[in-house]
Amino acid sequence: MLLVIDAGNTNIVFAVHDGVEWRGNWRLATSAQRTSDEYGVWLEVLLSRAGIRAQDITCAVIGTVVPAALYHLRRLCREWFFTEPLVARASLDWGFEIKTDSPDGVGADRLLNALAAHAHYRGPLVVVDFGTATTFDVVDETGAYIGGAISPGINLSIEALHQAAARLPRIGIGRPHMVIGRDTVPAMQSGVYWGYIGLIEGLLARIEGEFGASLKAIATGGLAPLFAEGTAKFTAIAPDLTLEGLRLLSLRNKPPALPRDRARFLETE
Template sequence: MLLAIDAGNTNVVFAVHDGTEWRGRWRIATRADRTSDEYAVWLLTLMQHSGLKPSDVTRCVIGTVVPAALYNLRRLCRDWFGTEPLVARSILDWGFEIKVDQPQEVGADRLLNALAAHHHYRGPLVVIDFGTATTFDVVDEEGSYLGGVIAPGINLSIEALHRAAARLPRIGIGRPQSAIGRNTVSAMQSGIFWGYVGMVEGIVARIREEAETPKIKVIATGGLAPLLAEGTTQIERIDLDITLEGLRLLASRNPAPISAKDLL
């Protein structure tokens, strides 16, 4: 079985795929100082609840945008699952061209999203990921990665608004009943929700114009994707597993790294 690890700025998601389906998904808050043993105590307990053993895992693949977390995630794979993990990097075989100025600067999550989106939905398309940052990634008809857009994430914007304005409270995100807020909280919710809907529609329109492809598909992922999709017709499909699928597909395209036990 394959253990896929998606380490983002906010959460680390672990998932096990048995070759046919995902057998379990678990997430934990991202902390760069979390040790491999801490990960193991937590993860192995959850795997056991799903009827999985460490020996069931024969391969590991890691995608991370948090370099400081990589060391302990690697140690987890080596010490507790006896495998050398494949780490998602631009130098691997992705099956498509990365047509940007500095491919090594592109976040692994963005390339993984592009890989899975093209595999499942074909291009041309835009993948919007509502994560810590809100990213738009553009894939052409052949599956090549063309670049994209990075904007502040929704929760990041809410927190910045609260911290920077003395009288504005910290709010939860939700779809407001009307655009015109009748109090401070509803006015803030309207600004966040409709502001991001407007950003999605505006950026997608500009991408379509630049790419000269009016029929470009729009796929959304991230925890807030279902909520934001309620406010716009631009988002055609929601796929919350797209990054994990990208890890699975990347592992299938690239040979397993040689581990220390294989050299004995």
């Protein structure tokens, strides 16, 4: 079975694929201080509840935009599952060209989204990922990644609004029925939600205009279904696109071998 680890700025998602289907996925708040043993104890309990033994895990793949978390995630794979993880990097075989000025600077999550989106929906398309940042990533008809746009994520915007304005409370995310709020909180909810809908529709229109052709728009991330309710721009909703990208990447690349000696076994790049 394949252990997939998607380490984002806010959450780390662990998932297991048995070669046919996903057997489960579990989410944990991202913390660079969390050790491999903490991950291991937590994950072992959840795997057991899903009927999966540690020895059933035969390979692993990690995608992370948090470099500080990689050390302990790699140790988790080595010490708890006795496998050397494949780590998503621009230098791997993606099956497509990365047409940016600095391919190594593109976040692994953006490339993984591009890989999975083209495999399932075919380009040209744009992936909108509602994460800590809201990213727009463009894939051409051949599957090549050609760049995109990055905006502050919805939760970051809400927190910044609360922190910078003394009298504005911290609010939850939801779809208001009315644009004109009759009180402070409804007005904030309207501005946040419908403001983001405006950002999405505006950027998608400008991206299509610059690309010069119609693009399918694929929404991913935990908040994708919520924002898809407010616009007709999305062709499909795929909340777990990054996990699928990691699975596909692991199929394209040979699994690395474990270091032979104990010192190299415990070290990291």
